[in-house]
Amino acid sequence: MPANNQFDMPIAIALHGGAGTILRSEMSPEKEVQYTHALKDALHAAYQHLLDHGSALDAVEIAVTMLEDCPLFNAGKGSVFTAEGKHEMDASIMEGRNRSAGAISLVTGVKNPIRLARLVMEKSEHVFLAGSGAMEFARKMKCDFADETYFFDRFRYDQWQKIKDTQSFQLDHSVNTDQEKPKKMGTVGAVACDVQGNIAAATSTGGMTNKRWGRIGDSPVIGSGTYAHNLTCAVSCTGSGEYFLRGVVAYDVSCLIEYKNYSLAQACQEVILQRLLELGGDGGLVAVNAKGEVSMTFNTEGMYRASKSPLGETIAIYDA
Numbered sequence: 001m002p003a004n005n006q007f008d009m010p011i012a013i014a015l016h017g018g019a020g021t022i023l024r025s026e027m028s029p030e031k032e033v034q035y036t037h038a039l040k041d042a043l044h045a046a047y048q049h050l051l052d053h054g055s056a057l058d059a060v061e062i063a064v065t066m067l068e069d070c071p072l073f074n075a076g077k078g079s080v081f082t083a084e085g086k087h088e089m090d091a092s093i094m095e096g097r098n099r100s101a102g103a104i105s106l107v108t109g110v111k112n113p114i115r116l117a118r119l120v121m122e123k124s125e126h127v128f129l130a131g132s133g134a135m136e137f138a139r140k141m142k143c144d145f146a147d148e149t150y151f152f153d154r155f156r157y158d159q160w161q162k163i164k165d166t167q168s169f170q171l172d173h174s175v176n177t178d179q180e181k182p183k184k185m186g187t188v189g190a191v192a193c194d195v196q197g198n199i200a201a202a203t204s205t206g207g208m209t210n211k212r213w214g215r216i217g218d219s220p221v222i223g224s225g226t227y228a229h230n231l232t233c234a235v236s237c238t239g240s241g242e243y244f245l246r247g248v249v250a251y252d253v254s255c256l257i258e259y260k261n262y263s264l265a266q267a268c269q270e271v272i273l274q275r276l277l278e279l280g281g282d283g284g285l286v287a288v289n290a291k292g293e294v295s296m297t298f299n300t301e302g303m304y305r306a307s308k309s310p311l312g313e314t315i316a317i318y319d320a
Contacts, residue, residue: 008310009050009051009195009292009310010193010290010291010292011047011051011192011193011194011195011292011310012050012192012193012288012292012294012308013046013047013050013059013060013063013191013192013193013288013307013308013309014190014192014286014287014288014295014296014305014306014307015039015042015043015046015064015067015188015189015190015191015236015286015305015306015307016187016188016189016190016236016238016284016285016286016296016303016304016305016306017035017038017072017073017186017187017188017305018073018074018186018187018238018303019238019239019282019283019284019298019300019302020239020300020301020302021301021302022300022301022302022317022318023302023318032317034072035072035304035317036315036317038070038072039304039305039306039315040306040315041066042062042063042064042066042067042306043063043306043307043308043313044308045066046059046062046063046192047059047308049062050192050193053194053195054194055194055200056096056192056193056194056200056234057093057095057118057198057200059192059194059200060093060190060191060192060201060202060234061093061118061202063202064091064188064190064202064204065115067188067190068111068112068114068188068204069112073186073188073304074186074188075091075113075187075204075205076089076111076112076114076204076206077111077151078206079151079205079207080207086108087108087109088107088108088207089104089106089107089108089110089113089204089206090103090104090105090106090107090113090204090205090207090216090217090219090220091103091104091113091202091204091205091219091220092128092203092204092219092220092221092222093114093117093121093200093202093203093226094201094202094226094227094228094234095121095198095199095228096198096199096200096201096228096229096231096234097230099228099229100122101222101226101228102119102120102122102124102127102128103117103127103128103129103220103221103222103226104116104120104128104130104134104138104220105128105129105130105131105134105216105220106130106134106214106216107130107131107134107138109135109145109146109147109148109151110135110138110143110144110145111143111145111146112144114202114204116134116137116138116141116143117202119137119138119141119143120134120137123141124137127222130216131214186205186206187203187204187205187217187219187225187237187238188204188205189201189202189203189204189219189225189226189236190202190286191233191234191235191236191286191288191294192288193288193290193291197230197290198230199228199229199230199233199234199288200228200234201226201227201228201235201236201250202226202236203219203220203225203226203236203237203238204219205217205219217241217244217245218239218241218242218244218245218249219237221245222250223248223250223251224244224245224247224249224251225237225244225249225250227250227251227253227254229254229258230290231258231290232253232254232255232257232258232289233254233257233264233267233287233289234287234288234289235250235253235286236250236285236286237249237283237284238283238284238285238303239281239282239283239284239300240281240282243279243281243282243283244281247271247279247281249271249272249275249276249285250285252271252275253268253271253285253287254267256270257289263293264293264294264295265293265295265297267287268287268297269295269297271285272285272297272298272299273297273299282299282300283298283299283300283303284297284300285297286307292309292310294307294309296314298319301319302318303317304317305317
């Protein structure tokens with residue numbers, strides 16, 4: 001029977017909106033308030049669903065959908081421009097009870113990629129669909145589509161214009177990656193634990209500015225950017241995607257818990273603060289276990305992040 005007192009519930013939600021060189025000196029007070037409010041709104045909506053005995057899977061979809069609808073984040077509406085001037089989006093979702101998962105990549109015009117990823121999980125016999133096939137499936141499932149004007153953002157467009165027709169790419173709000181300047185890896189994600197002790201994770205991204213050749217990062221890849229297993233943890237990652245792919249980061253956290261009996265915090269710190277750095281990668285993750293314990297670990301100057309459980313609420317941007 002579900003608990004009646006919310007303080008007896010193991011419920012928890014944690015979410016992120018990207019990690020990287022996020023400095024107070026680079027952030028206006030107005031923009032900081034906008035980010036904080038966006039994180040808070042998504043956090044509270046998802047947490048209320050958990051309080052109402054909703055599922056962890058629904059909660060992470062609610063949180064990520066709201067972040068996809070916010071142009072501040074590089075996912076959904078706020079997705080960056082590719083080298084061809086398009087918006088190619090990736091997403092994945094996974095639940096920890098049966099380890100069912102769904103993922104999509106290289107989709108355009110889909111208003112909420114995370115919803116399409118869930119449809120792949122629940123309405124197809126597959127886990128991962130990409131490109132034209134994923135688009136065909138989205139139309140069959142009657143997903144909401146939006147035209148180019150919906151995804152257009154002047155800041156993103158100007159960002160792309162600076163490196164258009166070059167060999168450079170750019171990570172979200174960063175400047176040209178050929179320069180030693182602040183950078184932020186843009187992805188959104190959420191993890192949750194519900195009153196049944198089930199956990200789930202979801203991740204969504206618009207990729208890199210000026211990306212070419214159908215580049216795919218870790219966000220839609222189960223085990224690298226997203227993973228969930230009730231016996232261990234649920235994880236959603238954000239950062240330098242190629243390194244998260246090579247390190248199979250999300251699954252690596254789970255493995256340390258399952259095979260070495262690490263705590264959630266120990267596993268996240270080992271992977272993000274040691275193993276990922278040894279590869280040369282940077283970024284972070286949010287994670288939760290079936291006890292409702294939360295970790296928000298990163299090795300960069302900041303990560304847009306928020307968490308809420310019966311023990312309290314955290315909304316933060318910077319490292320300190």
